[in-house]
Amino acid sequence: MTREEILNELKTVIAPYTMNKEMLNSINDQTDLIKDLKINSANLVDIIIDAEAKYHIEIDYDSADKMINVGSCLDVITEKINQK
């Protein structure tokens, strides 16, 4: 999968949890999940679980800790897909 394809799927993973749905169409690597997309921190675990199910990957604790913006989410998901 290309980074762009992963990004497009990641938007569907994030969509149920963001309070700023308008911004979803213009997200980039620097978009912060909490500050920009207004996702409550309590939902970050949901996003990690949903990403694991969507891509059939396991995201370990250290990798999950890095998933604070869109770019780091894409990096972690790409790395885990490549490890399969």
Added chain:
Amino acid sequence: MMSTGNDIVALKAINIARTKEYNFYKKIISPFEKELYDMQLSGKMSFENFVWLLWSVKESAYKYLQRITPALIFSPTKIIVNQLEMPIYEEVPKFVDQIEGCGFDNEKVYKGVVAFDDQTIYSRSIIGEGFIFSVVNQVDNFEGTFWGIQMISSSEPSCQSEKVRAFLSARLSVLFPSNNLQICKNQGCPILFNDSDEFPVPISLAHHEQYVAYSLCLNAK
């Protein structure tokens, strides 16, 4: 360095079935904490309340620690709740649209002891009808901890932000009537300014759905 940290979880927003799934809760609680629940607490509180109470304690501890170490990353399973003492009287606090306090009646709150690396932090938590609220301190004494919980009309982020600041500002105006205090942000932490000088009282803000909450610590050591 002085600090404080608080967090609130709106119970209607949690997914009970998902919370009970191993793949979910293992990202919030450690095997030690699961054993703590199984051995000491399983007959006394629901598992979902346990998981989200620990989440609120860990998030509070993170906010407390992040003020001291701005680059700190929130990693729930690395903040360990070593002890959790049940309230003697599980009386749900009277809550219409808001509740405020200073310190806690220790017989009516959940008391926790939390470890992160070599640091020990203490917590107090309240489980209300619609929320779980926690606050932490570096000593096992909350006499100087002022706190508040308020239900608001909207869960829009801009409304949450505005309302929690107004709620805390109202308390500050009573506690410090002669000061002109403004709530600002520095490296992700809310801080107080008195005119152009930083005011040495740590504050913490929290919101989830239609609940907002604050804590501030006056005798932080």
